[in-house]
Amino acid sequence: MLNKKTVEDIDVRGKRVLVRCDFNVPLDENRNITDDTRIVGALPTIEYLIKNGAKVILCSHMGKPKGEPKPELSLAPVAKALSEKLGKAVIFAADDCVVGENAKKAVSEMADGDVVLLENTRYRAEETKNIDDFSKELASLAEIFVNDAFGTAHRAHCSNVGVTKYLPVAVCGYLIQKEIQFLGNAVNNPVRPLVAILGGSKVSSKISVINNLLEKVDTLIIGGGMAYTFMKAQGLSVGTSLLEEDFIEYASDMMKKAEEKGVKLLIPVDTVEASEYSNDAEIKIAEGGIDDGFMGLDIGPKSIELFKDALKDAKTVVWNGPMGVFEMPNFAKGTNAIAAALAELDATTVIGGGDSVAAVNKAGLADKMTHISTGGGASLEFLEGKELPGIVAINDK
Numbered sequence: 001m002l003n004k005k006t007v008e009d010i011d012v013r014g015k016r017v018l019v020r021c022d023f024n025v026p027l028d029e030n031r032n033i034t035d036d037t038r039i040v041g042a043l044p045t046i047e048y049l050i051k052n053g054a055k056v057i058l059c060s061h062m063g064k065p066k067g068e069p070k071p072e073l074s075l076a077p078v079a080k081a082l083s084e085k086l087g088k089a090v091i092f093a094a095d096d097c098v099v100g101e102n103a104k105k106a107v108s109e110m111a112d113g114d115v116v117l118l119e120n121t122r123y124r125a126e127e128t129k130n131i132d133d134f135s136k137e138l139a140s141l142a143e144i145f146v147n148d149a150f151g152t153a154h155r156a157h158c159s160n161v162g163v164t165k166y167l168p169v170a171v172c173g174y175l176i177q178k179e180i181q182f183l184g185n186a187v188n189n190p191v192r193p194l195v196a197i198l199g200g201s202k203v204s205s206k207i208s209v210i211n212n213l214l215e216k217v218d219t220l221i222i223g224g225g226m227a228y229t230f231m232k233a234q235g236l237s238v239g240t241s242l243l244e245e246d247f248i249e250y251a252s253d254m255m256k257k258a259e260e261k262g263v264k265l266l267i268p269v270d271t272v273e274a275s276e277y278s279n280d281a282e283i284k285i286a287e288g289g290i291d292d293g294f295m296g297l298d299i300g301p302k303s304i305e306l307f308k309d310a311l312k313d314a315k316t317v318v319w320n321g322p323m324g325v326f327e328m329p330n331f332a333k334g335t336n337a338i339a340a341a342l343a344e345l346d347a348t349t350v351i352g353g354g355d356s357v358a359a360v361n362k363a364g365l366a367d368k369m370t371h372i373s374t375g376g377g378a379s380l381e382f383l384e385g386k387e388l389p390g391i392v393a394i395n396d397k
Contacts, residue, residue: 004180005171005395007045007146012054014112018142019045019173020160022149022374023060023078031077038151039081041374045148045173046086046115053112057141058082058090059098059121059159060149067125069096079117090115098124099137107141121159128157135162148173151375153390154382160390172394175374180391182371183318183382186350187216190316196383197307197338199224200321200355203247208384209320214257219264219310223299223323223334228290230255230267237289239273241296266310270300272324272331279328298324299334308341317342320352320383326359335359343368352379 021042026034033039042058049056063073079092091114093103098119106116118138121127126134135158139145145167147153147160153176156162164170172180186194196217198206203226213220222230225242232238233251258265273294274281284291285300299307311317319342323334336359342349343365351360351372360366373379378388 003397004177004391005397006177007048007171007173009397010144010169010171012049012052012144015054015144016057016107016110016142017049017054017144017146018057018059018138018163018167019049019146020149020152020163021046021058021060022151023058023075024062024151025078027072027077031072033077033081036081038374039078039085041175042148042173043085045146045175046082048174049146050086050088050113050115054144055107055110055112056115057107057118058115059118059138061122061127061152061159062120063122065120065122067122067127069123073120073122075117075120082115082117086115088115090117092117093119095119096123098134099141103141121157124158126158128155130156130158130162132162132165134158136166139163139166142167143169145170146173147171147390147394148175149390150176150179150373150378152378153375153388154378154386156389161393164393170394172391176391176394178371179373179375179379182348182350183352183373183379186316186318186348187213187383187385190216191348192316193218193314194316194318195219195221195311195314197221197223197317197319198226198321199323199335201225201242203229203244203251206321206380207247207250208386209380210254211257212385213383214254214261214263217263219266219314220258221266221307221310223268223303223307223338224321226321227267227299228296231289234267237292238296239290239292239294241290264310266306268296268299268303269306270302271296272298272300272333274331277325279330283330297328298331304334304337307338311341311345314345314347316348316350317345318350318352318383319356320380322355322359326355326362336363339363339365352383
């Protein structure tokens with residue numbers, strides 16, 4: 001999965017290049033972009049193609065229009081933002097069918113270095129079903145395909161997988177290259193000790209991740225809502241905390257597996273517990289189990305010290321999922337403490353998508369991490385050891 005051709009391995013001059021980006025950005029009610037991280041992430045690949053004289057045709061999805069044109073999910077605001085950031089006009093092909101008269105005309109009139117953006121690929125119902133007709137239409141616009149959308153790499157859609165049937169030259173852009181390099185090496189070829197930190201609410205959504213990481217890590221730290229299922233498996237009381245009864249036995253099996261593999265598996269030794277799910281609830285620190293009528297909403301001070309101690313000698317750290325309900329200030333201490341500890345480490349720190357990225361950004365520590373993944377679901381599946389269809393479809397070196 002790691003040895004894929006990149007934009008630098010091919011000659012793009014004068015060629016029509018279709019680039020799958022991830023422009024699934026948040027908009028406010030006036031359709032202004034509220035976070036342009038993903039647009040900024042796509043710039044190095046686009047700028048490389050412009051500089052090397054390609055005719056650049058960009059495509060992406062936004063939101064879930066479910067196969068029909070929804071004006072509020074049009075990519076028009078993205079075209080405007082891209083024009084500003086690139087300092088050159090980006091032609092927006094406003095076709096509800098994505099590959100329509102506007103797109104065909106715009107592409108036929110392109111000079112080397114020009115940029116065209118197609119409409120939301122999910123305006124077409126075929127996109128998410130990977131139906132050949134739409135893949136063929138997209139491919140008909142170009143001669144080369146570049147995939148730079150890691151966020152959708154775990155899905156087999158027309159615009160990232162289907163299109164490669166008709167465009168045999170398929171390479172990755174800088175963003176996917178970086179994701180493969182950091183996520184891939186962190187898990188498959190790490191500088192040791194390798195520590196993984198898993199948080200978030202559910203064990204069930206991370207079953208395969210835990211199982212796969214126990215084969216690879218030296219230490220596995222478990223926090224967040226999923227920790228209570230592990231605590232219950234140890235015979236501790238968890239009060240009214242989030243608990244997945246069906247996964248208690250699984251948690252117990254994972255603790256046994258860790259022991260057999262010589263992996264240190266750490267769960268919280270104390271908890272910030274609250275009388276209800278609210279920032280203003282009555283709060284206390286519970287050692288060991290959780291009191292009746294209370295729920296755990298963050299890791300406690302001793303757990304923070306325990307986890308920080310386990311991190312101090314790490315050379316590679318992968319973090320996926322917060323330690324508590326970090327959106328509420330009273331339950332953000334654990335997550336913030338882990339983010340701050342990672343920022344201080346002399347190690348490769350990889351933040352695997354989703355809420356952990358939001359937490360690191362909120363703490364203002366994003367620039368202190370080695371790599372922040374752009375794909376929540378994709379990075380999770382990567383950590384599970386799964387092959388991602390969008391990456392498999394790229395040409396090998």
